[in-house]
Amino acid sequence: MKKYKGYLIDLDGTIYQGKIKIPAAKRFVERLQKNQIPFLFVTNNTTKQPADVVKNLADNHDIFVNESNVYTSGQATTEYLLNDVVKHGLTKSAYVIGEKGLKQLLTENGFDLYSSNPSYVVVALDRDLTYQKLAQAVLYVNAGIKFIGTNADTLIPSEQGMIPSAGAIIDSVRYATHTNPFIIGKPNDLIVNNAVKRMGLQKDEVVMVGDNYDTDIAAGIKAGVDTLLVYSGVSKRDEVAKLPNKPTNEIDNFDEWIL
Template structure:
C-alpha cells in the first residue's frame, strides 16, 4: 500500500476504546497495529474537562498507550477556532483545566471584564453565579461559544446536565444561540485532520453515536464506521436518515485490517 492510499483514523474514545474505566477488547491490539504500520490516528472526545495529559493517564490505567499528541478534545478545537477568529483575544470561561489550559496556550486572557467571548465548556460544578455572569456578559455583547452540544453526561448515579443543557439555559435567558465547536460540527473533524496532515478522502471516523460521530464524519467528507460497543444498536442507528459506511460489533473487528477497513469496498 502506498503512502497516498493509506487510511488515517479519527476515533471517539468512550464507547470505542473504553467503556467507563474498562478497556474494550481489541482496542489495544488495534492501536498497536496502527503504530506498527505508521498509520496516522487521533482519539477525539467532546469532553472538554480534561487536558490531553489527563486523558493519556486515564487511558494508560485501562492499558492503552496513547500519546498526548494523538488526543484531540473539543477544548483544543475551540481554542484553535478562537485563535483563527480573534487572535490574542479574551474570554470569560465556564469550564475546567482542559478548556482553560487550551485557551491559555493560544495566548488568550481569561477575564470577566468586557471579554470578547463567553466560552462554555464541561464542568461537574456548574455555578449559578457563573451562569448569571455569563448571561450578563452575553447580553452586554460578548460572543457566545460552547465547546460541544451534548445535553447530558454519564455518572455512576445517573445522567448529569452537560454543556448543551447549560447553553440552552443561557440562550433562553439572552435570546442568543451559541456556536458549538465540537461534534457534530465538522469543524472539529477538519481541524483534527489538519493536525495530522490527512485528507478527508482517505480518512475515516469510528464512533458509537450516530448523532455526533457518524454525522460529523459524514458532513466533513469522511468515511464512517459505527461500532455497537457503546450507545448505539442496529435498531437505533436505523432510525436516522443517514447511514455509516460500515457497521461493526466493536473495534476488535478491525484488528488485522487497519490497511483495509472496508473489505467490501466503499
C-alpha cells in the first residue's frame, strides 16, 4: 500500500453525515495528526467559512483542527473570480444564489453583490431558495452574464438522508437557459490543483479522499492524483464496480486504512 505525504479529504459523507458522527473518521484524523501527516479538508460546502467548519467539527464531532486545514469551494470560487476579473478587465460584481458563508467571502474580497449589471452569476447551495432568485439568475444568464457554479453535487448527506445540493439548483438555471456553467468545485480539478499547491506537495505525494465517486474521486482522477473512496456516504460498491475508471484505493471505513 502506497504511503502518502498529504491527504485531501472531503467532509460531508466522509468525515460526518450532517450531525451524525463517524467514529472511524475521527480516529483517522487523529492518526494523521499523531503522525504529523499534513491534511486539508477539501469541501464543496459553500455555506460555511473555514472558521465555521472548524467550529462544527469541534462542537459536533470532537475533531479539533485549524482553519488552515480547511479549503472550501467558496474559497476556490472567490480565488477564481479574483483572477478572472483581472484577466478580463471586469468589475468585482456578482449576483449570488447562495448562503452567508459564500456571500461573506465575496464581500470581504470587494465584490458588489447588489449590482444591477453584475459581471458574474454565481450559483451555490441555498436552503432559502425562491422562484424569484432563480428567475433573476436566469434573466442575467440569458443576457450573457458569465455563469459560475460552485460545485456539481446533486445530493448532500444529512441526518435525514440524502437531500438536494448545489448541483440541483445549478441545473435548474442550466436547464432554463441552455447554458453550461463553469464549475469550480469537485468534480472540476481546479479545486484539487489549488489544494495541492496550498499543501506545498507534488501530485504524486497526495491522495484525494471522499465518499462520492462522481465528485471527490472524479476530481482526483481529473487532477492526476491518487484517490481513496470510502463507502460511508453517497457511492456504493456495486455501482463503482461497473465503472471503467476505478479509484486507486477503496475501503469500507477508515479503520481499514494504514497510513
